[in-house]
Amino acid sequence: NAGVTQTPKFRILKIGQSMTLQCAQDMNHNYMYWYRQDPGMGLKLIYYSVGAGITDKGEVPNGYNVSRSTTEDFPLRLELAAPSQTSVYFCASNTGTGAREQYFGPGTRLTVT
């Protein structure tokens, strides 16, 4: 199993541009999550999904959108990028109800200038 994969690894965006961060998992996990980590800070939940077609907001959803059309994929869309969105983005997944640990991807480092 590849586990949780994320693309791209790095990206530089100009202010106002848009992009999609890709996340895929091959563990047949129902739950998937997007976090961002700012320097010196913990991970903040952006959006999560408990299954295909079901998404919900986390702590910091503003400026982002998600969709979940399949169990495997959970892309994160940034519209009108702002410098405040400069961060490292992590995707995670777990089996679902009752599961405690989440499995994380390697992250995408995004810089908005």
Place this chain on the structure above:
Amino acid sequence: DQQVKQNSPSLSVQEGRISILNCDYTNSMFDYFLWYKKYPAEGPTFLISISSIKDKNEDGRFTVFLNKSAKHLSLHIVPSQPGDSAVYFCAARMIYNQGGKLIFGQGTELSVKP
């Protein structure tokens, strides 16, 4: 409102000695606490967890202690090894949490010196 706090940004320990990483929480409605380890340029990896109904859980060199009255947990690593050098995050899961969401502390960077 930081519900999970790690007040020490960094910790330096000699190889072979004990490392103690601390975490405080403010919400009594957490049912599980977890520790994650993160190396640079990698995603966090799960290390150990503890249920809120227990006060200790041990896995090899790693032991987590939970003091519910003080709303405090700690991770002990004995003996510490240079490969343990990483950022450690404490995380908590809310009871009856829809979606299994975790709340993370800010992290503590552990450096184990040979």
